[in-house]
Amino acid sequence: MKTSTLFFSQLRYTKNQKHQLNRSGEHTFLRKAKNVNPELSHLNKYYLYDNEIRAEEAYRYLINYKNKLSKDDEAERNLKAKRAERRVALKRKFKKWAESDKSSDHEKRLYKNIITRLSDEKHINKASILFEKVDDKIARYNDKKRAIEELEQLQNEILISGKNKSSGFNINVVEKLFKIPEENDIALSCKDQVELYEDYHKVHFSEYPIFLKALHFDELREHPHVYHSAVNSVNGLADYADAEIRLLRHTRPDLNLSSDQYSKLTPEEREISGRALQEHFYVYANMWLKWHGHDFQFKLKYEDEDPDLKAKNKYMRMDNKKPIGQRKYNQFTYLSEQNKKLEKEEQQRKERINKLKQIEKRLKAGFEAGQLYLKSLAQGLNEIVEKYRNKAVTNYVKATLESNSKTVAKRSIEELKALDKASSKLSSSDKRKLVNSFKFHIKSKRKNKYRR
Numbered sequence: 001m002k003t004s005t006l007f008f009s010q011l012r013y014t015k016n017q018k019h020q021l022n023r024s025g026e027h028t029f030l031r032k033a034k035n036v037n038p039e040l041s042h043l044n045k046y047y048l049y050d051n052e053i054r055a056e057e058a059y060r061y062l063i064n065y066k067n068k069l070s071k072d073d074e075a076e077r078n079l080k081a082k083r084a085e086r087r088v089a090l091k092r093k094f095k096k097w098a099e100s101d102k103s104s105d106h107e108k109r110l111y112k113n114i115i116t117r118l119s120d121e122k123h124i125n126k127a128s129i130l131f132e133k134v135d136d137k138i139a140r141y142n143d144k145k146r147a148i149e150e151l152e153q154l155q156n157e158i159l160i161s162g163k164n165k166s167s168g169f170n171i172n173v174v175e176k177l178f179k180i181p182e183e184n185d186i187a188l189s190c191k192d193q194v195e196l197y198e199d200y201h202k203v204h205f206s207e208y209p210i211f212l213k214a215l216h217f218d219e220l221r222e223h224p225h226v227y228h229s230a231v232n233s234v235n236g237l238a239d240y241a242d243a244e245i246r247l248l249r250h251t252r253p254d255l256n257l258s259s260d261q262y263s264k265l266t267p268e269e270r271e272i273s274g275r276a277l278q279e280h281f282y283v284y285a286n287m288w289l290k291w292h293g294h295d296f297q298f299k300l301k302y303e304d305e306d307p308d309l310k311a312k313n314k315y316m317r318m319d320n321k322k323p324i325g326q327r328k329y330n331q332f333t334y335l336s337e338q339n340k341k342l343e344k345e346e347q348q349r350k351e352r353i354n355k356l357k358q359i360e361k362r363l364k365a366g367f368e369a370g371q372l373y374l375k376s377l378a379q380g381l382n383e384i385v386e387k388y389r390n391k392a393v394t395n396y397v398k399a400t401l402e403s404n405s406k407t408v409a410k411r412s413i414e415e416l417k418a419l420d421k422a423s424s425k426l427s428s429s430d431k432r433k434l435v436n437s438f439k440f441h442i443k444s445k446r447k448n449k450y451r452r
Helices: 018-028 038-043 055-099 105-119 127-132 141-169 190-204 240-251 267-291 307-319 331-378 382-403 406-426 434-451
Strands: 002-004 007-014 045-048 051-053 171-179 210-216 223-229 296-298
Touching (some): 007 267, 018 055, 055 105, 055 141, 171 240, 190 223, 240 267, 267 296, 382 434, 406 434
Antiparallel strands (some): 007 171, 045 210, 171 223, 210 223
16 A cells, blocks of 8 residues: 655644734735735635635634634633723732631631632632631621632632633644645645644534635645634633543553643653654554555654655755745746756757757768669769768768667668668679678768777
């Protein structure tokens, strides 16, 4: 069974990476890149939640989605500031009650414990229950109960908001790129590529909805781009990166990852998890190919296991630093090189045709000189016999050497033999064979060539 490499990568965009997301949208939907063939761009397809839309609409949706994230971020900052301000006010109240002579010792211990947990950024979920269990009479009971209940809820919201902020380095949008490199001799349609990834995503990450898809047919190989949310539709947390780690902790316990939160992994663990996620996708992709009757499998290669791949990737990384028009690994440069190759082949074809015409011309000149040789021989014009004899042999010799072809050599010999046969009937005095002269000259020329 044939194997193929696969370029499967993801780009994660945080709230602070608006410019990068904008650039991605310009490339994916507006096709602002030199590595595309504009004459084929009309074949591209764009989808918003499975509904086909125009490229400009897809781009506007991505920008609006990005702007909404910015507005949500601003609203979240304002809300967070109000929560923090209110928590400070409530904390002052509890400090006052903890120091008040009107509070019992049991009350004071509870209030001090609440203040300590607030300072340590911990939940106080059981505070209201503990408050109700205080046996002593509590002054202003209802005010204090309402304050504790409000503080419980406020602290929960602040901690959840903080977790949302730090989870997966605050990733909000993920772009997936699925591409089969040009050197692979296999075929998998863009539609199939999208279906493969969507099936994988639905099985493992259905809580993070796909909202935009782009099917590109104007590059070297047709391929899709997929954009999905990194915000969990169930709990509202931007925890997609954590979801990937949770998947690995479930499917690959042998990795012994230290946390189920991406932000708490060590750099080495992040690298390991990245490889493991690639392997996980490849396993699913190959099963999918088998289920759908394809006769090839994807093979995952690593740089440290494949020196050729390492060298190629290093060259590509260096290549990516060049201006896009000078890069080897894009369609613009590829088509330019193909054009140059075709121009060179066309030039070689023209030279070949001209050469064949020249050889044919020499064979014709040799034949005509041979006929004049026979005519002068028959008329006894001895003063020009030698001239036409030499001219015939010379043209046949040049045609053979220039063509370097056994076919031309064979034809020359056959025609010279025919001249020899005809000349022997016309004159018995000239015993020299044209074929022998031809062979002598060919041998001499080739000898001189090797000596040089």
